[in-house]
Amino acid sequence: MAGVLLAATTAIAQSVGDDDDATPSVGLDLPKDLTVFGHSDPNVHKATAIVNGTIITDTDVDQRLALVVAANGGKIPEDEKERLRLQVLRNLIDETLQIQEARANDIKISKEEIQQTFERVSSNFKRTPNDFAAYLREKGSSEASIKRQIEGELSWNRLLRRRVEPFVSVSEEEVKAVIDRLNASKGAHEYHVAEIYLSATPDTQAQVLANAQRIVDQVRKGGSFVAYARQYSEASTAAVGGDLGWVRAGQLPEALAQAVQTLTNGQISDPISVPGGYSVIALVDQRQVLTSDARDAVLSLKQISITFPPNLTQTTAAPKVEAFAKAVQGIQGCGKVEEVASQIGAEVVQSDQVKVRDLPPALQTMLVNLSIGQATQPFGSLQEGIRSLVLCGRDDPQVSDGPSYDQIYNQMQEERVNRRAQRYLRDLRRDAVVDYR
Template sequence: MKKAYGLIVALLLLAPVALNSARAQDTLRAAAVVNDDVISVLDLSLRTRLAIASIGAKDSPEIRQRLTPQVLRALIDERLQLQEAKRLSLEPTEQEVEEAFAAIAQGNNMSPEQFTEVLRQNNVLPTAVKDQARAELAWRGVVERRIRRQITISNEQIGAEIERLKGQDGQLQYRIAELFLSVDNPGDEARVSENIARLADEIRKGTPFQAVAKQFSQSSTASVGGDLGWVTLDQIDPAVARAVQGLQKNGLAGPIRGTAGYYIVGLIDQRTFRLGEQLIDTRAIALPVRPGTSAEVIEQRMAQLAAIQPRIESCTNLQTLAKEAGEDAVVRDTGRQRPQDLPPDVARAIEGVAVGQASAPFRRADALIIAVVCGRDSSGIDRKRVEERLVQEQIELRARRYLRDLRRSADLDIRI
C-alpha cells in the first residue's frame, strides 16, 4: 500500500488537480488481480496515457475508452511474465531497467532527465515506462532459458524447407505488416474481437499502423512495427492469405479471425520471386529521429554514425559497432533483395560500395542510417539463413504457447 500511496502523491505533484479522498481511493482500486498481484486503476490509467502518447494520438475520453481494454490485457501479460521470471530467478536488475529506460530516452533523442520531464508533462510517471521495460527484459530472459536453448533444427527439416523454397520460383511474394491478438480460451473470443476492432478503427482513423503494432501486437514482429517481411501465401494463416490476395498496395484488412486469434494486416508491397536473379544482401544501422529534433542534434548523431562507418569491414560485428553509435541504435536485417526492390535511398547509398563495406550516413524522416552490403549473389538458397528462420519461427510459436499456458493456469480476476 505504501508503494501505491507514493505513486498517488507523485501523480498529484504532476497534475495540479484537486482530488478528493474518494477519487484518490478509486485510483487504489484493483482493475485486475493476477495470482494475488494487483493491477490498480492507477496502473491502468498511467499505462493507457503512455500508450496514447506512444501511438501519437490525441488524448480524449473516447480514445481512452477504446484502448483501455487492450492496455489491461497487456498489463496482465506483463504481470504473468514477471511472475514467471521471478519463479525462475531471472528477474532483471535495477541497473538493467535503468539502462533500458536510458536507451528508450536516447531513442527519442533525449537524456533520461529530459525524457522524464516529457512524460511528466503528459501526466505519465517514468515508472510506467520502466515497468514495461522490466517485463520485456524478464520475458526475454525466460524465453532464452526455457525455449531458445532447447531448440534444435535437424538437417531433414532444413532440407524440407529448402525444397519448399525451390518450389516458390515464379510465385508471388508479399511483404506484409501484421497486428495479432491471441484467443486462448473460448471465453476470450468476444473480448479480443472487440479489442482488435477498436485498434483497427484507430488505424483507419489515421494512427500509424507501425505505432499501434509496436504497442499492442502479441506477435514477435511487434518490435519492428509488425513488418513480417517477404512471405508466400502458404507461409501465413489461411484466413490472412485470403485477405491479402484481395488487397492493393498499402491496403488494410481486418479484423480477420485466424487459427490462433485475430489479425489486422496491411500489404506493403508484392513481387515475383525468381531463382537465379541477382540479389543484394544488406543490413542497416539506424538511429531513430524524433519529430522536432533540432538540426544540431541531428548533426551530432550523423557524426556518431560517420565515426563507425570506416570501421565496418563485414556484417559480423554490426551489433557491437551500432551500440557505439548510440544505445538506441538498431541493426535492421533487410535481407537479400533484387536491386530494383531496394528502397531508392538505400540503392543510391550503396552504389559502388564493396561487399563488407558501408555507405555514408543518410537521413530519412524517422531515422539516420548507414547501409551495409553483406553480399551480392544470385537468388540461391542460403542454408544458414533457412536454419535461422526456422529457429526463430519455433521460438515465436513456443513463446506464444508458453504465455498462453500461463494465462490459462492463472488465477485472474478482472474487476472493471
C-alpha cells in the same frame, strides 16, 4: 488493499495528532485528537487488479495507456481509448505474470540493466535520459512505467532462453528443404506482411468483428498499426508489432493469401474471417523471390525546393508552382541544378546512398523510371514547400541469392520459440489468481 488503506489513514491520523500546538485556529470546533476514516490520501491509488498478490493500479494503466496514445500521435478517440484501456490492463497482467515467473526461476533484472536499456531507448528518441523522462511526464506517462515494461521484456526473454530455447531444435534437413523450395520458387512473389489476430467464439464473434473494424478505421485515419498490434493482437507476433516477415501467398491461410494479393504497399485489409477469429493484415512491401528488384537500387539525388510565405493562397501560389515545374523539367543533368535553383530562388540539398525502397511509394514509382539527369514531377504542399528530386546516379541491385542458411535457421527457431512462449504464457494465465477491483 485494506491493509494499504489502513496504513495510509493511520499515518495521516498520527501526523495530525503528534503535536497539539501545531493545530491552527480556523474558527471551527475541531477536535485536537482526531482519526480520519476511509480513503483520504490522493497518493494511494485504487487497485485495478491484484495478480498473485501484485497490485496493478489505475495509475499504472493510465500511464501505460498514455504511451500507446503517444505512439499513435494522440489520434485515439475517447470511446476507443476506453476499449484500449482494457487491453492495456490485460497486457499489464501478462507482464506481471512474466516478471513473477522469471523471479520464481531465480531470474532478476538489475536496476543497472534496466537503466542501460532506458538510456538506449532515450537515445532512439534523440533525447537524454532526463529529457526523455520529462517527455514521458508531458505525455501523461512516467519513467517508472516504461522501466517496468523494460523489466518485463528482459525478464521474459531471459526466461525463454533458459526454459524454452534449449528444447527447440531445427534440423539441417529442414533448413535445406526451405532453401530448395526457395530455389524452386524463383520469380514468385513474396510479401512482407504484418497481422493483428483477434480470437473469437460463436458467442463473441459479432463483438470481436466490430472491434476489428474499429482498429481498421483508426489505422486508416493515421493510427499506428504496430501500436495496435502490440496492444490487441493475440498472435505470438504481437511483441514485434505483428510483423510476420517475408512470406509467399502459399504460406498463408487461404483467406489471408487472397487478401494480401489485392493490397498495395502500405494498405491495410478489412477484417478477415479465419479459423478461431479474425485477422487484419497490412502489406508492408513485396518482391519476387531470388530476382533483382529495381527498388533495391541505391541512388544519388539532388533535391531542389521552394517554400512559400504563411497564409499564401492556392491561387496566388499557382504561377510560382508552374514556374518551378517548368524550370525543373528543363534541367539537363545534375550539373545544372544549382544554376536553375539560383534563377528561381530555390534551395538544393544533395543526398547519396538512398535506397529506392526507403522512399514513399509515389516517389519510388517515379524514380525507377527516370534516366540519369532527369527530375521528378514536383510534389509537396503550400505549407511544407514544393520539391523535385533530380537523379544524379544509380547503382542497380544484383540478383539476390536469397537468405543464408543461418538466416533461415534463426527464423525457423524464432517461430518455434514464439509458439512455445505463447503456450507458456497461456498456462501462466490459467494458473494465476487475479482479483479484479
